[in-house]
Amino acid sequence: MLQAALHSGAAHRRAVFEVFARQLPHGRRYGVVAGTGRLLDAVERFRFGPQELAFLRDSGIVDETTLRYLSSYRFGGNIWGYAEGDVYFPGSPIIVVEGTFAEAVLLETLVLSIMNHDSAIASAASRMVTAAGGPGGRPLIEMGSRRTHERAAVAAARAAYIAGFASTSNLGARFCYGVPSSGTSAHAFTLVHDSERHAFESQLASLGPSTTLLVDTYDVARAVRTAVDVAGTSLGAVRIDSGDLPALAVSVRSLLDSLGATSTRIILTGDLDEYSIAGLAVAPVDGYGVGTSLVTGSGAPTAALVYKLVARSDTPLEDSATAGPMDVLRPVAKRSVGKPGRGGRKWAVRHRGPAGEAVTERITLAPPDPGASDRVLLRELIRDGKIVGREPLAAARDRHQAVLGELPGYALQLSRGYPAIPTIFDRDGEED
Known part of the structure; x- marks a missing residue:
């Protein structure tokens, strides 16, 4: 895609991609956003060095024009996202990537592999913590390292800790992220x-x-x-x-x-x-150790997140770093049967009642005008290629417990049901 877009000129069009799930795993009532911190680290070091470029050239995978582009690749756009530890529902735009088509499309696999894995683990872990009595209940130890890929094991321990697990048996997670360890x-x-x-x-x-x-x-x-x-x-x-x-x-x-x-x-x-x-x-x-079920998402090993182009400009920009004002973004969406999209760059607010209980997930095509009890969900993570949204792991862990407190009581039930709150899409002021 990159090589062809570089030749057509579309590579330099301004583009917006969104990450969302069309639905939750069957019977679940919420998902948990996890992996954001790992994603920021990964985007920061995402480069094509001499060995990678030599491989691409020697294998005949891309042409010289594409190699020149990749040799200086640095993501210079903007990324917004739901805060790590927050919950999401069908259609929630949990990650928004803005940049040229070329720089944004290269991040698709990176974004999805991290967010799908970590969000799946955190979503399962959150249900296990609830089953164990919640934050003040019986502690859980993450013990799944021998049931998954060696790198996934460290990421799973991190995600489980965000969702409320007390510790991990994986010392790599303690070394990399400071997750408490026990065994x-x-x-x-x-x-x-x-x-x-x-x-x-x-x-x-x-x-x-x-x-x-x-x-x-x-x-x-x-x-x-x-x-x-x-x-x-x-x-x-x-x-x-x-x-x-x-x-x-x-x-x-x-x-x-x-x-x-x-x-x-x-x-x-x-x-x-x-x-x-x-x-x-x-x-x-007095406590539990959980392994296989946790690191496989307890039956849902992926969060089923997708990365879709939702808006683009019409005019290619020869150099996005020095170009003048960008033209207006045009909504785009696939219309295939069974997987239709919703065009346009989205914004999200969690509408809450006077007592602070979540009522709806409201998605709009314009920056939100939240009410007094509402909570704006998208926050800036990367601005012009610079990370601005890093935070301690403990902040995501604390946030998750606070966010669960916003949900209606039935959201924490393990029995099969519908999403805890409905997702409402507004188009030009009209509910869709």
Whole structure:
């Protein structure tokens, strides 16, 4: 597309692309925006160096005109977006990219790969946190690194933390993003020792009594007795990874209490998702570790976001950096059956009632005139190629909890339903 557009002159037309989802995963009531911080970092370092250019030339993929363009590529346009940690609904323009067609179209795969993955993980994680009792409920540990791509694992831990997970077992996420880390031993650690007692003694000698001992390698009841015998009643926690988890939680809690280890916590792991976590609500459990279901989006491994051209100018600009005033943007949209688009650069406001509860997602073709209780959703992220919207990860995490508080109560239900609030498109003052 770039090569052909450079030859036709359309590459230098001003263009606006938008990222949105046509629908939410089946039965879900909101999505979570995540990946924005990673996207800003990626756009900033998006370059075509000598090795990439040599590959493109030697492989005959593009011509010399395109190679010259790529050799000096720097995104110099503007990007707006929903704040990371906010929620979105069908049609929400969560990312808006403005620039020449050439510089904006090159970002399509970069934007979609980051935003689709991270938003899918955060959306699933948010439901799991809700199932566990919310921010003040039982903490969750992200433990999915061994069930996904090694780079995706770090991104998934970051996204899960935004949505309310307490920590991750992935040290890469702590190294790169400061996500709190925690973990436990595996069955291999028990099996490599001469006995379960020997394994527990070794772990306690190294890590102290606050550690978490894995008690389901052999017989759970016997392991719990051994753990308390070795560690004393101040043992930090025990982890159960298999079996009838609700029943085991009850029996282990009773056994721990009878042994005087009343403060020892019980952590459950083992193919948990939001539904099984909700089912454990009445069990005497203190926390969960979630892996496979989280890093695969709990059945929705992508947010189904698309990157669509919605407006363009008619006159090619030979040099967007030095050209005069740009001509008016013209709305454009595909009209194919089943996937029609909505042309025009969008703006978004979350209309809220007097008490602050979200009522509608209102999308307009002009900058909004929000009411006293309304919240403008798009914020500036990149201006003329310079990042202006970076923020600490903690800000996105705090925002997510605040935004969930805006949604009507039924939005947090796990049962299948429709989006929590409707998306309303305004065209020239008329609702569409």
